[in-house]
Amino acid sequence: SAVISQKPSRDICQRGTSLTIQCQVDSQVTMMFWYRQQPGQSLTLIATANQGSEATYESGFVIDKFPISRPNLTFSTLTVSNMSPEDSSIYLCSVEEQDLTNYGYTFGSGTRLTVV
Amino acid sequence: QKEVEQDPGPLSVPEGAIVSLNCTYSNSAFQYFMWYRQYSRKGPELLMYTYSSGNKEDGRFTAQVDKSSKYISLFIRDSQPSDSATYLCASFYNQGGKLIFGQGTELSVKP
Numbered sequence A: 001s002a003v004i005s006q007k008p009s010r011d012i013c014q015r016g017t018s019l020t021i022q023c024q025v026d027s028q029v030t031m032m033f034w035y036r037q038q039p040g041q042s043l044t045l046i047a048t049a050n051q052g053s054e055a056t057y058e059s060g061f062v063i064d065k066f067p068i069s070r071p072n073l074t075f076s077t078l079t080v081s082n083m084s085p086e087d088s089s090i091y092l093c094s095v096e097e098q099d100l101t102n103y104g105y106t107f108g109s110g111t112r113l114t115v116v
Numbered sequence B: 001q002k003e004v005e006q007d008p009g010p011l012s013v014p015e016g017a018i019v020s021l022n023c024t025y026s027n028s029a030f031q032y033f034m035w036y037r038q039y040s041r042k043g044p045e046l047l048m049y050t051y052s053s054g055n056k057e058d059g060r061f062t063a064q065v066d067k068s069s070k071y072i073s074l075f076i077r078d079s080q081p082s083d084s085a086t087y088l089c090a091s092f093y094n095q096g097g098k099l100i101f102g103q104g105t106e107l108s109v110k111p
Helices: none
Strands: A004-007 A010-013 A019-025 A031-037 A043-050 A068-072 A075-080 A089-098 A103-107 A111-115 B004-006 B011-014 B019-025 B032-038 B045-051 B054-058 B061-066 B071-076 B085-092 B105-110
Touching: A004 A089, A019 A031, A019 A089, A031 A075, A043 A068, A043 A075, A075 A089, A103 B032, A103 B045, B004 B085, B011 B019, B019 B085, B019 B105, B032 B061, B032 B071, B045 B054, B045 B061, B071 B085
Parallel strands: A010 A111, B011 B105
Antiparallel strands: A004 A019, A019 A075, A031 A043, A031 A089, A068 A075, A089 A103, A089 A111, B004 B019, B019 B071, B032 B045, B032 B085, B054 B061, B061 B071, B085 B105
């Protein structure tokens, strides 16, 4: 399966600042997904990023707050803008994978963000 | 009502026990079902993938889907301390689509 590297693995940020999270995949993928996992809660999809087009955001998430770049088929970034303590979460990127016998979504190890 | 409901636990069992983890879902359009395991400070790892109803077995793990009752189960036989993790069920409509996750069940297997 694909290997996904996320940077940074964790960060502590001041409110009002922005953080850019990088996601690098070791193979070319069409779609990349960004999820948020708030403390004690499950994963929620933020947006879907296709190379060469604008990201598609889920209800409750907007581009001004979570701008996404997808410059090529192996890389994407998610920026958390103008952060507040409510943005403290784990942010994960994910890719869809399929072969002859299996199908699934692979996740990176996540970026643990704390906003103070 | 959440689209996928899962008892968050925590669930504690002795080593060697059979573990049953369960989810319910509300949307009959869901066709694909997955179980993920998430260790502390790690990303979710895909355990099992099932399409439509039926059972699927992989080693000590069995995934079961009953679409008539909208019920998803994961059974772990001969549980080990290394199985201690949070288990997440997920459903979606079609390939390439949005995964809807349950809240996750925290499992602890005691030696």
